[in-house]
Amino acid sequence: MFRPKSTLEQWRIFQAVVEFGGYAQAAEKLNKSQSSLNHAVAKLQQTLGVALLEVRGRKAFLTEEGEVFLRRAKQLTQQMEELELLAFNIHQGWEAxxxxxxxxxxxxxxxxxxxxxxxxxxxxxxxxxxxxxxxxxxxxxxxxxxxxxxxxxxxxxxxxxxxAEITLLPVCHPLHPLARITTGLAQADLSQELQIVIKDTGKNPQELTGWLKAEQRWTVNNFHEAIGILLSGLGFAWLPIHLVEPLLQQNRLHRIQLRESSARKFxxxxxxxxxxxxxxxxxxxxxxxxxxxxxxxxxxATRSSIELPQVELSDSSHTPE
Missing domain, CATH: 3.40.190.10 (Periplasmic binding protein-like II)
Incomplete structure (x- = not known):
């Protein structure tokens, strides 16, 4: 097992000497003698075999190597502070x-x-x-x-x-056959088309939620995958308006018009x-x-729940046909 030759206190002193502008100032801030700080930094440099500071006149300046070690020393002391803070927070009941x-x-x-x-x-x-x-x-x-x-x-x-109120819209590609029908579709007409649905993440998914009457369904893990398939020209899906509105404005997707209801809210x-x-x-x-x-x-707060609308989402048992 690795055993460090330097100590955290040596690195803390080295950092203080640089940040406070010298040994005397650092000694005052740390409430230590100046000689102890000189000894700690000298010992650190001797252990490492690297010059961290060089004295010019009565002042100490960082070497190029010292600048590199200073950045790492700051990370080290910050990590130690965070570690001790974590222990304190856990002791006080603060969740990890x-x-x-x-x-x-x-x-x-x-x-x-x-x-x-x-x-x-x-x-x-x-x-x-x-x-x-x-x-x-x-x-x-x-x-x-x-x-x-x-x-x-x-x-x-x-x-x-x-x-938040969520609005779901039935959408497809502008060149999809569904987009060519302008007189208003019945929901029954959608059952003949490929529907893109989102996988239910529950352990025991139920087909009680989601408009799942399409004879052919492809199941994906998220809305971005569904949008990608729609943009390729395949299928339709009920998707949140906050995700598809920019694509509708750019005419990259088309909103399907239904006779019954062309939007679902919950x-x-x-x-x-x-x-x-x-x-x-x-x-x-x-x-x-x-x-x-x-x-x-x-x-x-309310004890009554609003059901997820009977639209686009599926359970994990559905696989592409």
């Missing part, structure tokens, strides 16, 4: 890691805004982001797989705070699966999510 599960359809700019607010308050907590779809979001709640869950369906017995909800076990770091993230979505506090 928290998990946030997000329904894939939820707008990511809203999440990113919350993360920007959370990061300065995180105290080094590791954050694990989990993409979930349909029953996978419910599993994250029921099995407490995450500290916080954003879902399109709130299971019975849990509180859900409305976050809300995503923020759920805390186990409020009693919510730690301080997760609580900070919860506050940031509420702020980024401009939520009012618990008066918006």
């Amino acid at each position: 890691e928290i998990r946030l599960a997000v329904e894939l359809v939820h707008p990511r700019p809203l999440i990113n805004r919350a993360l920007q607010l959370y990061y300065p308050k995180s105290r080094g907590t590791q954050l694990q982001l989990m993409d979930t779809v349909l029953t996978g979001s419910q599993d994250a709640i029921l099995e407490q797989q995450a500290d916080l869950v954003i879902t399109g369906h709130v299971p019975k017995g849990f509180l859900g705070e409305p976050l 809300f995503t909800h923020l759920v805390v699966p186990n409020p009693e076990r919510l730690g301080p770091s997760a609580s900070r993230l919860l506050e940031c999510l509420r702020t980024s979505h401009k939520l009012q506090q618990p008066e918006l």
Whole structure:
């Protein structure tokens, strides 16, 4: 096993001498004698066999090699500070890691805004982001797989705070046969076309959600894969307007007009699966999510859930035919 010949204290002193402009100033800041600092830096240079500082007159200057070692020394001391802070936070009950599960359809700019607010308050907590779809979001709640869950369906017995209204549109390529029909299609007409659906991430997916009447379905893992297939001219899909609107404006995708309804709307909800076990770091993230979505506090909570609309999403049992 490697045994270091230098000490963290030597590197800290070397860094202080440079940052405070000399041995005398560093000695005053560190509350140590100047001779002890001289000895520590001299010992460090002797151990390394590299000159870190050179004396000119009554001042010490960094050598070229010293500049390199100074950058690494700063990283070393910062990592040590973070390590000790982590130990302190854990001792105080601050979580080392928290998990946030997000329904894939939820707008990511809203999440990113919350993360920007959370990061300065995180105290080094590791954050694990989990993409979930349909029953996978419910599993994250029921099995407490995450500290916080954003879902399109709130299971019975849990509180859900409305976050964002989601609009899904049926879309295809502008040259697809569906795009040529302008008189208004019936939903039954779509059953004869290839549908691109998103895989349900749940352990036991159910075909109770999602418009899945098409005889031929191709299942993908995310919306970007679905969009890629549509752009190649194949199939149709129900996709979030916040993802496809730029492509619609550029005429790279076409919005299919249906006689019944050409748009489906629902809300995503923020759920805390186990409020009693919510730690301080997760609580900070919860506050940031509420702020980024401009939520009012618990008066918006509701025990009623809004089902994910009967549209584009599929369970994992569906494979291309």
